[in-house]
Amino acid sequence: MRARDLAVEYETVSVDTDAMTAARLMAEHRLPALLVVDEKGVPKAILPASQMIKILVPSYVIDDPTLAAVVDERHADRLCQALQGRTVRDCLSKTVPAPPLAEPDATALEVAALMAQARSPLVAVVQGDRSGTRLLGVISASHLLERLLVVTS
Helix, strand or coil, X not given: CEHHHHCECCCEECCCCEHHHHHHHHHHHCXXXXXXXXXXXXXXXXXXXXXXXXXXXXXXXXXXXXXHHHCCHHHHCCHHHHHCCCEHHHHCCCCCCCCCEECCCCEHHHHHHHHXXXXXXXXXXXXXXXXXXXXXXXXXXXXXXXXXXXXHC
């Protein structure tokens, strides 16, 4: 299996996308992360769902998780209000590594190694030349596992 065969269309956002829109996209499609692309569609970052959740949790609760028990359900149900007025750029970690990129001819093992090394739930499959880089699709960790398990069965 080559990366080009494993890659599928995947939801992307820009750094200027509304954070609430990005969160809804993740929730509606049950995505582990979103691929953040620039204005030309070139992958620039990965926004994990866990990072979006971290934005929702008040910092004092992150510092002391026992305080979560004192927040009543009425307030806890409104955690997503923390995303209002924010963009994807605001939600990205300050030290966002570049997303792992695979060439179309990369093997499944090479893709798995990229995921493992970057600890990323996604690998972007790109084709590049002098005119630029083009996104062919994305391989998610769950999709890669599914394909590898089919071969093993």
